[in-house]
Amino acid sequence: MPSVAFWRPRLRGARFDGGEIPLQVLPDLAALREMVIDVAKWRYLQDNPERQRAPRGFADKIDLNLAGIDSGSAEPVINMTTTEPALPGIGLPYQKFLSLARDDIAALIAAESENGSAPIAEHLPNKFLAYFNRIGRSLRDDESMEFPMSNGSPPAKLTKETRQRLLQRSNIVEFTEEVTLRGTVPEADQMRMSFELQQVHGGKVAGPMPEQHRDTIISAFDGYKDNARILVHGIGRYDRQNRLYGLESVEQVTLLDPLDVPARLDEFRAMQDGWLDGAGLAPSHSGLDWLAAGFQRHFPDNLPLPHLYPTPEGGIEAEWSLGAHSVIFEFHLDTHEGDWLRFAKEDDDDEDSQTLNLDDANDWQWFAGEIRRLSGAESPE
Amino acid sequence: MSVYDGDQITAAAAWRHYINDPAKPAPSGVLAITQEECRRQDLPVRPDPDTFPAHVLIDFREFGTNRTKRKSERLRDAAVNRGWQFQP
CATH class of the missing domain: 3.10.110 (Ubiquitin Conjugating Enzyme)
Structure with a gap:
Protein backbone atom coordinates (compact mmCIF):
# COMPACT_ATOMS: atom_id res chain seq x y z
CA MET A 1 0.00 0.00 0.00
CA PRO A 2 1.36 3.42 -0.80
CA SER A 3 2.21 5.45 2.24
CA VAL A 4 3.80 8.76 3.10
CA ALA A 5 5.23 10.13 6.31
CA PHE A 6 2.50 12.06 8.10
CA TRP A 7 3.29 13.05 11.68
CA ARG A 8 5.73 12.42 14.51
CA PRO A 9 4.30 13.65 17.78
CA ARG A 10 6.78 13.38 20.61
CA LEU A 11 5.99 12.10 24.09
CA ARG A 12 7.91 13.74 26.93
CA GLY A 13 8.12 12.72 30.56
CA ALA A 14 9.87 10.28 32.85
CA ARG A 15 7.88 7.31 31.49
CA PHE A 16 9.16 7.95 27.98
CA ASP A 17 12.79 8.75 28.75
CA GLY A 18 13.98 5.32 27.61
CA GLY A 19 12.48 5.87 24.16
CA GLU A 20 9.64 3.43 24.78
CA ILE A 21 5.91 4.10 24.75
CA PRO A 22 3.66 2.26 27.24
CA LEU A 23 0.82 0.43 25.56
CA GLN A 24 -1.69 2.36 27.64
CA VAL A 25 -0.86 5.47 25.55
CA LEU A 26 -1.98 3.79 22.31
CA PRO A 27 -5.69 4.60 22.81
CA ASP A 28 -4.70 8.30 22.79
CA LEU A 29 -3.09 7.80 19.36
CA ALA A 30 -6.12 5.90 18.12
CA ALA A 31 -8.33 8.83 19.17
CA LEU A 32 -5.92 11.22 17.42
CA ARG A 33 -6.40 9.24 14.21
CA GLU A 34 -10.18 9.54 14.52
CA MET A 35 -9.91 13.29 15.06
CA VAL A 36 -7.62 13.79 12.07
CA ILE A 37 -10.00 11.92 9.77
CA ASP A 38 -13.07 13.73 11.12
CA VAL A 39 -11.42 17.14 10.76
CA ALA A 40 -10.22 16.14 7.26
CA LYS A 41 -13.83 15.43 6.28
CA TRP A 42 -14.81 18.85 7.60
CA ARG A 43 -11.97 20.45 5.64
CA TYR A 44 -13.13 18.64 2.49
CA LEU A 45 -16.63 20.06 2.91
CA GLN A 46 -15.21 23.55 3.52
CA ASP A 47 -13.35 23.19 0.23
CA ASN A 48 -16.38 21.80 -1.57
CA PRO A 49 -19.34 23.84 -0.26
CA GLU A 50 -21.65 22.45 -2.92
CA ARG A 51 -21.43 19.03 -1.25
CA GLN A 52 -23.58 17.98 1.72
CA ARG A 53 -21.44 15.02 2.71
CA ALA A 54 -17.89 13.79 2.38
CA PRO A 55 -17.40 11.28 -0.46
CA ARG A 56 -18.58 7.76 0.19
CA GLY A 57 -15.80 5.70 1.65
CA PHE A 58 -13.67 8.75 2.48
CA ALA A 59 -12.42 7.10 5.66
CA ASP A 60 -12.04 3.71 3.95
CA LYS A 61 -9.69 4.90 1.24
CA ILE A 62 -7.13 6.43 3.50
CA ASP A 63 -5.82 5.73 6.96
CA LEU A 64 -3.14 6.58 9.50
CA ASN A 65 -0.90 3.80 10.73
CA LEU A 66 1.71 3.52 13.42
CA ALA A 67 4.81 2.55 11.45
CA GLY A 68 7.13 2.38 14.44
CA ILE A 69 8.85 4.38 17.14
CA ASP A 70 11.85 6.54 16.31
CA SER A 71 14.74 4.77 18.02
CA GLY A 72 16.09 6.61 21.02
CA SER A 73 13.08 8.87 21.47
CA ALA A 74 9.41 8.38 22.26
CA GLU A 75 8.21 9.54 18.84
CA PRO A 76 5.53 7.38 17.25
CA VAL A 77 6.03 7.40 13.48
CA ILE A 78 2.61 7.90 11.91
CA ASN A 79 2.24 7.27 8.18
CA MET A 80 -0.69 8.02 5.95
CA THR A 81 -1.61 5.01 3.83
CA THR A 82 -4.18 4.41 1.10
CA THR A 83 -5.86 1.55 -0.66
CA GLU A 84 -5.96 3.63 -3.84
CA PRO A 85 -3.00 3.91 -6.21
CA ALA A 86 -0.99 7.10 -5.75
CA LEU A 87 -1.05 9.31 -8.84
CA PRO A 88 2.36 10.64 -9.91
CA GLY A 89 2.77 14.29 -8.97
CA ILE A 90 -0.56 14.34 -7.15
CA GLY A 91 0.04 12.20 -4.11
CA LEU A 92 -2.39 10.12 -2.13
CA PRO A 93 -6.12 10.71 -2.39
CA TYR A 94 -7.37 13.27 0.12
CA GLN A 95 -3.79 13.72 1.36
CA LYS A 96 -4.24 17.49 1.21
CA PHE A 97 -7.22 17.36 3.60
CA LEU A 98 -5.58 15.11 6.12
CA SER A 99 -2.53 17.36 6.11
CA LEU A 100 -4.75 20.41 6.66
CA ALA A 101 -6.52 18.58 9.49
CA ARG A 102 -3.18 17.78 11.10
CA ASP A 103 -2.16 21.44 10.91
CA ASP A 104 -5.52 22.62 12.27
CA ILE A 105 -5.23 20.33 15.30
CA ALA A 106 -1.65 21.39 16.01
CA ALA A 107 -2.59 25.08 15.68
CA LEU A 108 -5.52 24.60 18.07
CA ILE A 109 -3.32 22.98 20.71
CA ALA A 110 -0.62 25.62 20.26
CA ALA A 111 -3.14 28.45 20.64
CA GLU A 112 -4.63 26.97 23.81
CA SER A 113 -1.22 26.19 25.23
CA GLU A 114 0.24 29.65 24.63
CA ASN A 115 -2.73 31.90 24.93
CA GLY A 116 -5.48 30.10 26.72
CA SER A 117 -8.15 32.47 25.53
CA ALA A 118 -7.95 32.33 21.72
CA PRO A 119 -11.37 31.70 20.17
CA ILE A 120 -11.64 28.05 19.23
CA ALA A 121 -13.60 28.96 16.11
CA GLU A 122 -10.46 30.52 14.63
CA HIS A 123 -9.09 27.01 14.31
CA LEU A 124 -11.87 24.45 14.45
CA PRO A 125 -15.56 24.12 15.28
CA ASN A 126 -16.16 23.55 18.96
CA LYS A 127 -17.54 20.03 18.40
CA PHE A 128 -14.06 18.66 17.69
CA LEU A 129 -12.88 19.51 21.21
CA ALA A 130 -14.70 16.40 22.45
CA TYR A 131 -11.87 14.29 21.01
CA PHE A 132 -9.60 15.58 23.78
CA ASN A 133 -11.65 13.49 26.17
CA ARG A 134 -9.50 10.64 24.87
CA ILE A 135 -6.48 12.40 23.36
CA GLY A 136 -4.09 13.12 26.23
CA ARG A 137 -6.13 11.12 28.76
CA SER A 138 -3.15 8.95 29.63
CA LEU A 139 -0.83 11.91 30.30
CA ARG A 140 0.48 12.25 33.84
CA ASP A 141 1.40 15.45 35.64
CA ASP A 142 4.96 15.70 34.33
CA GLU A 143 4.18 14.58 30.77
CA SER A 144 3.29 16.15 27.44
CA MET A 145 2.59 15.33 23.81
CA GLU A 146 4.33 17.63 21.35
CA PHE A 147 2.95 18.03 17.83
CA PRO A 148 5.26 19.37 15.12
CA MET A 149 3.99 22.46 13.32
CA SER A 150 4.29 22.52 9.52
CA ASN A 151 5.03 26.26 9.55
CA GLY A 152 8.29 25.79 11.47
CA SER A 153 6.96 27.17 14.78
CA PRO A 154 7.90 25.38 18.01
CA PRO A 155 5.85 22.19 18.50
CA ALA A 156 2.35 22.51 19.94
CA LYS A 157 2.41 21.12 23.46
CA LEU A 158 -0.50 19.19 24.98
CA THR A 159 -0.25 18.73 28.75
CA LYS A 160 -2.82 17.63 31.32
CA GLU A 161 -3.56 21.31 31.96
CA THR A 162 -3.95 22.23 28.29
CA ARG A 163 -6.22 19.24 27.79
CA GLN A 164 -8.38 20.27 30.77
CA ARG A 165 -8.79 23.77 29.38
CA LEU A 166 -9.74 22.43 25.95
CA LEU A 167 -12.33 20.17 27.55
CA GLN A 168 -13.74 23.01 29.64
CA ARG A 169 -14.25 24.97 26.42
CA SER A 170 -16.03 22.05 24.79
CA ASN A 171 -19.73 21.24 25.14
CA ILE A 172 -19.29 17.80 26.62
CA VAL A 173 -20.96 17.23 30.00
CA GLU A 174 -18.73 14.40 31.14
CA PHE A 175 -14.94 14.09 31.11
CA THR A 176 -12.95 10.96 31.55
CA GLU A 177 -9.57 10.56 33.16
CA GLU A 178 -7.27 7.75 34.25
CA VAL A 179 -7.73 7.24 37.98
CA THR A 180 -6.15 5.22 40.74
CA LEU A 181 -8.44 4.80 43.74
CA ARG A 182 -8.22 3.03 47.07
CA GLY A 183 -11.17 2.00 49.15
CA THR A 184 -13.53 -0.61 50.54
CA VAL A 185 -16.34 -2.41 48.73
CA PRO A 186 -19.62 -1.95 50.61
CA GLU A 187 -21.74 -3.17 47.69
CA ALA A 188 -21.34 -5.65 44.85
CA ASP A 189 -23.97 -6.91 42.44
CA GLN A 190 -23.02 -10.16 40.75
CA MET A 191 -26.07 -10.16 38.53
CA ARG A 192 -25.43 -6.69 37.14
CA MET A 193 -21.66 -7.20 37.43
CA SER A 194 -21.16 -3.88 39.15
CA PHE A 195 -19.77 -2.68 42.46
CA GLU A 196 -19.39 0.41 44.61
CA LEU A 197 -16.07 1.64 45.92
CA GLN A 198 -16.07 3.71 49.11
CA GLN A 199 -12.89 5.70 48.76
CA VAL A 200 -10.61 6.02 51.78
CA HIS A 201 -10.80 9.77 51.25
CA GLY A 202 -13.73 10.77 49.11
CA GLY A 203 -17.17 9.57 48.22
CA LYS A 204 -18.59 6.38 46.77
CA VAL A 205 -18.15 5.63 43.09
CA ALA A 206 -19.88 2.89 41.15
CA GLY A 207 -18.29 0.96 38.35
CA PRO A 208 -18.44 -2.22 36.29
CA MET A 209 -17.09 -5.44 37.74
CA PRO A 210 -15.14 -7.17 34.94
CA GLU A 211 -15.18 -10.95 35.12
CA GLN A 212 -11.39 -11.13 35.41
CA HIS A 213 -11.53 -9.00 38.57
CA ARG A 214 -14.68 -10.45 40.11
CA ASP A 215 -12.90 -12.66 42.63
CA THR A 216 -10.76 -9.82 43.98
CA ILE A 217 -13.69 -7.42 44.26
CA ILE A 218 -15.91 -10.01 45.95
CA SER A 219 -13.06 -10.87 48.31
CA ALA A 220 -12.92 -7.20 49.35
CA PHE A 221 -16.73 -7.16 49.67
CA ASP A 222 -16.59 -10.21 51.95
CA GLY A 223 -13.89 -8.51 54.03
CA TYR A 224 -15.71 -5.18 54.26
CA LYS A 225 -16.32 -5.34 58.01
CA ASP A 226 -12.59 -6.02 58.50
CA ASN A 227 -11.76 -2.95 56.40
CA ALA A 228 -10.42 -4.97 53.44
CA ARG A 229 -9.36 -2.50 50.77
CA ILE A 230 -8.59 -2.65 47.09
CA LEU A 231 -6.59 -0.55 44.66
CA VAL A 232 -8.53 0.16 41.46
CA HIS A 233 -6.96 1.52 38.30
CA GLY A 234 -9.33 2.54 35.53
CA ILE A 235 -11.06 5.38 33.73
CA GLY A 236 -13.05 7.75 35.93
CA ARG A 237 -16.04 9.87 34.92
CA TYR A 238 -15.98 13.52 35.96
CA ASP A 239 -18.59 16.27 35.67
CA ARG A 240 -17.76 19.77 34.51
CA GLN A 241 -16.97 20.78 38.09
CA ASN A 242 -14.24 18.12 38.00
CA ARG A 243 -16.04 15.87 40.51
CA LEU A 244 -15.54 12.15 40.15
CA TYR A 245 -18.92 10.42 39.99
CA GLY A 246 -18.26 7.01 38.51
CA LEU A 247 -15.96 4.58 36.82
CA GLU A 248 -16.29 4.06 33.08
CA SER A 249 -13.99 1.05 33.08
CA VAL A 250 -11.87 -0.94 35.51
CA GLU A 251 -8.51 -2.14 34.26
CA GLN A 252 -6.62 -3.35 37.34
CA VAL A 253 -7.81 -4.41 40.79
CA THR A 254 -5.46 -5.39 43.61
CA LEU A 255 -6.22 -6.39 47.18
CA LEU A 256 -4.23 -4.06 49.44
CA ASP A 257 -2.05 -4.93 52.39
CA PRO A 258 -3.84 -3.85 55.61
CA LEU A 259 -0.93 -1.48 56.24
CA ASP A 260 -0.89 -0.07 52.68
CA MET B 1 -0.41 12.82 77.17
CA SER B 2 -4.11 13.38 77.64
CA VAL B 3 -6.12 10.44 79.03
CA TYR B 4 -9.35 9.72 80.90
CA ASP B 5 -9.49 8.56 84.54
CA GLY B 6 -10.97 5.06 84.46
CA ASP B 7 -12.14 5.47 88.08
CA GLN B 8 -14.41 8.32 87.02
CA ILE B 9 -15.62 7.33 83.57
CA THR B 10 -16.18 4.09 81.70
CA ALA B 11 -14.37 3.29 78.47
CA ALA B 12 -17.60 3.57 76.48
CA ALA B 13 -18.42 6.98 77.98
CA ALA B 14 -14.86 8.18 77.32
CA TRP B 15 -15.23 7.21 73.66
CA ARG B 16 -18.53 9.08 73.36
CA HIS B 17 -17.00 12.13 75.02
CA TYR B 18 -14.00 12.05 72.65
CA ILE B 19 -15.96 11.74 69.39
CA ASN B 20 -18.10 14.76 70.28
CA ASP B 21 -15.30 16.88 68.81
CA PRO B 22 -15.59 16.79 64.96
CA ALA B 23 -12.00 18.03 64.55
CA LYS B 24 -10.69 14.73 65.93
CA PRO B 25 -10.24 11.68 63.72
CA ALA B 26 -12.64 8.86 64.58
CA PRO B 27 -10.84 6.53 67.00
CA SER B 28 -10.95 2.77 66.57
CA GLY B 29 -11.77 2.31 70.24
CA VAL B 30 -10.41 2.75 73.76
CA LEU B 31 -7.24 1.26 75.29
CA ALA B 32 -6.08 1.51 78.90
CA ILE B 33 -2.88 1.77 80.94
CA THR B 34 -2.37 1.68 84.69
CA GLN B 35 -0.71 4.11 87.05
CA GLU B 36 1.81 1.40 87.87
CA GLU B 37 2.81 1.15 84.19
CA CYS B 38 3.35 4.91 84.15
CA ARG B 39 5.35 4.75 87.35
CA ARG B 40 7.64 2.09 85.85
CA GLN B 41 8.42 4.54 83.07
CA ASP B 42 9.08 7.34 85.62
CA LEU B 43 6.13 9.26 84.21
CA PRO B 44 4.20 11.48 86.63
CA VAL B 45 0.41 11.26 86.45
CA ARG B 46 -1.75 14.15 87.57
CA PRO B 47 -5.48 14.91 87.47
CA ASP B 48 -6.57 17.88 85.35
CA PRO B 49 -10.21 18.54 86.36
CA ASP B 50 -10.06 22.13 85.04
CA THR B 51 -10.23 20.75 81.50
CA PHE B 52 -13.05 18.32 82.34
CA PRO B 53 -13.62 16.25 85.50
CA ALA B 54 -12.24 12.92 84.27
CA HIS B 55 -9.25 14.43 82.50
CA VAL B 56 -5.75 13.20 83.48
CA LEU B 57 -2.33 14.15 82.18
CA ILE B 58 0.74 11.92 81.88
CA ASP B 59 3.75 14.21 81.97
CA PHE B 60 6.61 13.52 79.51
CA ARG B 61 8.14 16.99 79.75
CA GLU B 62 11.13 15.87 81.76
CA PHE B 63 12.35 13.65 78.93
CA GLY B 64 13.90 14.34 75.53
CA THR B 65 12.34 13.32 72.24
CA ASN B 66 13.93 9.89 71.93
CA ARG B 67 13.17 8.88 75.55
CA THR B 68 9.61 10.11 75.14
CA LYS B 69 9.18 7.91 72.08
CA ARG B 70 10.57 4.88 73.91
CA LYS B 71 8.33 5.36 76.93
CA SER B 72 5.29 6.01 74.73
CA GLU B 73 5.90 2.79 72.89
CA ARG B 74 6.14 0.79 76.13
CA LEU B 75 2.88 2.28 77.38
CA ARG B 76 1.26 1.55 74.04
CA ASP B 77 2.47 -2.04 74.06
CA ALA B 78 1.12 -2.51 77.60
CA ALA B 79 -2.25 -1.13 76.51
CA VAL B 80 -2.40 -3.31 73.40
CA ASN B 81 -1.50 -6.41 75.41
CA ARG B 82 -4.35 -5.58 77.77
CA GLY B 83 -6.75 -5.43 74.84
CA TRP B 84 -9.49 -3.07 73.77
CA GLN B 85 -11.58 -1.75 76.62
CA PHE B 86 -14.24 -0.53 74.20
CA GLN B 87 -14.83 -0.69 70.49
CA PRO B 88 -17.86 0.79 68.71
Missing part, protein backbone atom coordinates in the same frame (compact mmCIF):
# COMPACT_ATOMS: atom_id res chain seq x y z
CA VAL A 261 0.84 3.28 53.05
CA PRO A 262 -1.06 5.45 50.53
CA ALA A 263 -4.39 4.15 51.86
CA ARG A 264 -3.42 4.96 55.44
CA LEU A 265 -2.19 8.40 54.41
CA ASP A 266 -5.53 8.97 52.66
CA GLU A 267 -7.25 8.47 56.03
CA PHE A 268 -5.40 11.50 57.36
CA ARG A 269 -6.70 13.81 54.62
CA ALA A 270 -9.94 14.32 56.52
CA MET A 271 -8.14 15.62 59.61
CA GLN A 272 -8.53 19.22 60.66
CA ASP A 273 -6.34 21.53 62.73
CA GLY A 274 -7.07 21.26 66.44
CA TRP A 275 -7.48 17.48 66.33
CA LEU A 276 -5.51 16.92 69.54
CA ASP A 277 -7.43 18.75 72.25
CA GLY A 278 -7.26 21.89 70.15
CA ALA A 279 -3.52 21.76 69.57
CA GLY A 280 -2.79 19.33 66.74
CA LEU A 281 -2.00 20.42 63.18
CA ALA A 282 -3.49 18.39 60.34
CA PRO A 283 -0.95 17.00 57.87
CA SER A 284 -1.02 18.98 54.62
CA HIS A 285 -2.43 17.27 51.52
CA SER A 286 0.64 18.21 49.50
CA GLY A 287 2.81 16.70 52.23
CA LEU A 288 0.80 13.50 52.20
CA ASP A 289 1.14 13.37 48.38
CA TRP A 290 4.89 13.78 48.69
CA LEU A 291 5.19 11.04 51.30
CA ALA A 292 2.96 8.60 49.38
CA ALA A 293 5.01 9.14 46.23
CA GLY A 294 8.28 8.78 48.14
CA PHE A 295 7.22 5.48 49.66
CA GLN A 296 6.06 4.13 46.30
CA ARG A 297 9.33 5.12 44.67
CA HIS A 298 11.92 4.31 47.33
CA PHE A 299 10.55 1.71 49.77
CA PRO A 300 10.92 -1.84 48.37
CA ASP A 301 7.83 -4.04 48.20
CA ASN A 302 9.40 -6.90 50.12
CA LEU A 303 10.04 -4.90 53.31
CA PRO A 304 7.60 -4.85 56.24
CA LEU A 305 5.24 -1.90 56.22
CA PRO A 306 4.97 0.39 59.23
CA HIS A 307 2.03 1.49 61.32
CA LEU A 308 1.47 5.18 60.59
CA TYR A 309 0.20 7.88 62.90
CA PRO A 310 -0.21 11.66 62.65
CA THR A 311 1.94 13.86 64.91
CA PRO A 312 0.72 17.03 66.64
CA GLU A 313 3.17 19.06 64.52
CA GLY A 314 1.50 17.96 61.28
CA GLY A 315 3.98 15.21 60.47
CA ILE A 316 3.63 11.48 60.12
CA GLU A 317 5.24 8.93 62.42
CA ALA A 318 6.02 5.46 61.15
CA GLU A 319 6.63 2.61 63.59
CA TRP A 320 8.08 -0.85 63.05
CA SER A 321 8.45 -3.65 65.59
CA LEU A 322 11.33 -5.71 64.22
CA GLY A 323 12.18 -8.55 66.57
CA ALA A 324 14.34 -7.21 69.38
CA HIS A 325 14.28 -3.70 67.94
CA SER A 326 11.81 -0.90 67.49
CA VAL A 327 12.11 1.76 64.82
CA ILE A 328 10.29 5.07 64.95
CA PHE A 329 10.66 7.34 61.94
CA GLU A 330 9.12 10.79 61.98
CA PHE A 331 8.46 12.33 58.56
CA HIS A 332 8.44 16.14 58.50
CA LEU A 333 6.15 16.89 55.58
CA ASP A 334 7.15 20.57 55.39
CA THR A 335 10.95 20.16 55.31
CA HIS A 336 11.10 16.69 53.70
CA GLU A 337 13.38 15.54 56.51
CA GLY A 338 12.99 12.43 58.60
CA ASP A 339 14.10 11.61 62.16
CA TRP A 340 15.29 8.03 62.50
CA LEU A 341 15.27 6.34 65.91
CA ARG A 342 16.12 2.70 66.46
CA PHE A 343 16.30 1.18 69.92
CA ALA A 344 16.55 -2.23 71.48
CA LYS A 345 13.35 -3.09 73.35
CA GLU A 346 15.13 -4.59 76.35
CA ASP A 347 18.28 -2.44 76.50
CA ASP A 348 17.87 1.25 77.31
CA ASP A 349 21.44 1.99 76.26
CA ASP A 350 21.20 0.48 72.78
CA GLU A 351 19.83 3.09 70.42
CA ASP A 352 20.84 5.22 67.44
CA SER A 353 19.22 8.23 65.89
CA GLN A 354 19.83 10.68 63.05
CA THR A 355 18.08 13.07 60.73
CA LEU A 356 17.78 12.19 57.04
CA ASN A 357 17.20 14.35 53.98
CA LEU A 358 14.36 12.61 52.13
CA ASP A 359 14.84 14.67 49.00
CA ASP A 360 18.03 12.63 48.63
CA ALA A 361 17.46 9.15 47.22
CA ASN A 362 20.62 7.97 49.03
CA ASP A 363 19.03 8.69 52.39
CA TRP A 364 15.93 6.72 51.43
CA GLN A 365 18.24 3.90 50.40
CA TRP A 366 19.99 3.94 53.77
CA PHE A 367 16.67 3.98 55.58
CA ALA A 368 15.30 1.03 53.54
CA GLY A 369 18.59 -0.79 54.04
CA GLU A 370 18.32 -0.49 57.81
CA ILE A 371 14.75 -1.77 57.80
CA ARG A 372 15.88 -4.68 55.64
CA ARG A 373 18.78 -5.46 57.96
CA LEU A 374 16.70 -5.29 61.13
CA SER A 375 13.83 -7.29 59.65
CA GLY A 376 16.05 -9.94 58.10
CA ALA A 377 14.41 -9.44 54.70
CA GLU A 378 16.40 -10.42 51.63
CA SER A 379 17.80 -7.91 49.19
CA PRO A 380 16.09 -7.85 45.80
CA GLU A 381 18.11 -9.27 42.86
